[in-house]
Amino acid sequence: MHHLKVGAVHARRRVLAIVDEREVTVVDLATGGIFSTHLIEPDKGYWRNRRRNPGRWPGSGETS
Numbered sequence: 001m002h003h004l005k006v007g008a009v010h011a012r013r014r015v016l017a018i019v020d021e022r023e024v025t026v027v028d029l030a031t032g033g034i035f036s037t038h039l040i041e042p043d044k045g046y047w048r049n050r051r052r053n054p055g056r057w058p059g060s061g062e063t064s
Helices: none
Strands: 015-019 023-028 034-039
Antiparallel strands (some): 023 034
16 A cells, blocks of 8 residues: 555545556646646655655655
């Protein structure tokens, strides 16, 4: 199982998850807006939202 952090503000919204070989994109079905994009990393259980800054560990991941 893998976890995608989309954000608590988007709780209970209907979404479409578009998956290709390298990336997962989560889209709001009502507006078509993109909530998050995640790089697929099979060896990890949590895939960080690449559309947000990494937070308190600035060098810990790539930003978009």
